Amino acid sequence: MNKGPLTGLRVIEMVGIGPCPFAAMMLADMGADVIRIDRKPDPDAPNPYPTLGTKYDVMARGRRSLALDVKHPRARQLLLDLVTKADALVEGFRPGVMERLGLGPDLCLERNPRLVYGRVTGWGQTGPLAPAAGHDLNYVALSGMLHAMGDADRPPSPPLNLVGDFGGGGMMFAFGVVCAMLEARISGRGQVVDAAMTDGAALLGAMTYGLRAHGSWSAARGANFLDGGAPFYASYACADGKFIAVGAIEPQFYARLLALTGASDPAFARQWDRDDWPALKEKFAALFATRTRDAWCALLEGTDVCFAPVLDMDEAPRHPHNAVRKTFVDVDGVTQPAPAPRFSRTPGQAGPVAAPGQDGTAILADWGWTEDAIATLRRDNIV
DSSP states (O other), X not given: OOOOTTTTOEEEEEOOSTHHHHHHHHHXXXXXXXXXXXXXXXXTSOOSOTTTTSTTOGGGBTOEEEEOOTTSHHHHHHHHHHHTTOSEEEEOOOTTHHHHTTOOHHHHHHHOTTOEEEEEESSOSSSTTTTSOOOHHHHHHHHTOGGGSSOTTSOOOOOTTIIIIIIIIIIHXXXXXXXXXXXXXHHSOXXXXXXXXXXXXXXXXXXXHHHHHHTOSOSSTTOSTXXXXXTTEEEEEOTTSOEEEEEOOSHHHHHHHHHHHTOOOGXXXXXXXXXXXXXXXXXXXXXXXXXXXXXXXXXXXXXXXOXXXXXXXXXXXXXXXXXXXXXXXXXXXXXXEOOSSOOSSSOOOOOOBOOTXXXXXXXXXXXXXXXXXXXHHHHTTOO
């Protein structure tokens, strides 16, 4: 049983995609009792996300599932009854969807004044773009961060969906919900958490915005020390076509890099001369192309060069450092990232993925429903 630091907290998750399930996964990893309100499965419906509802739906791990048709009045009433027993409800629909279902924050907070009502969207609950559709790439673009990513002579590169959906969205959302639950324990009052991926992606750029205001960051892509413009902070191809990542920013680390690689050309001494960066990148590229990735690992890994091999998703779980730290775990035969961060006394745990609706009876029993009440709900096809 998960005895993580959020043990004892009860959260209702309205199942969706993207940042909301990621945040709910984080809460469940840390011990919260998160109940997924799934839609009743429709085997004939098209499914653009083939992992949903299966053991490969990693972001659904660690929660039990109750399947409800919340458009049905009795199912909606059941959900409102669950709200009275919850610490938080989290949802990731467009603004107004929950209100149209009769499950908006005003009604839920009326039923449970201590409830934290968490909402995560791309554009936020307010603003001229709030009702529009969008995806991670759009939200990161609006934050100013996408413009800074990629090579100078190409369009900005999508950072997968790590910056908007998960970093600026799900993580910020989980943080906000936990903050509000902590405050509710002091004040006795709940509140609405409005998490927007545009806000979160912008916040992730706090340091970069500071550098820009100082005049230390160029608006041009690929011209700065953290965006691939610097020869000492970049990825390079090796003799076998694999890649390494070098991040020797500080002078002492850069000096160690030159010493260990045998980079003796006097031009390498001009580390911070930006006019020389393109030429130095070419020199480093030629140097690193002389050995395989494993050969560079044997020479540089574990030193103060600030070095790592660029691993693919099959290689990363097998790397000795990740293996020792158990950075990846196996759940029902699916290799996946372990809960993070680590706790010395109340560690988190990655639980299995529940099929939609499989836990309805157990959930209701644990949350206070009698056997007769549950039998009635099942007989009437509410759960």
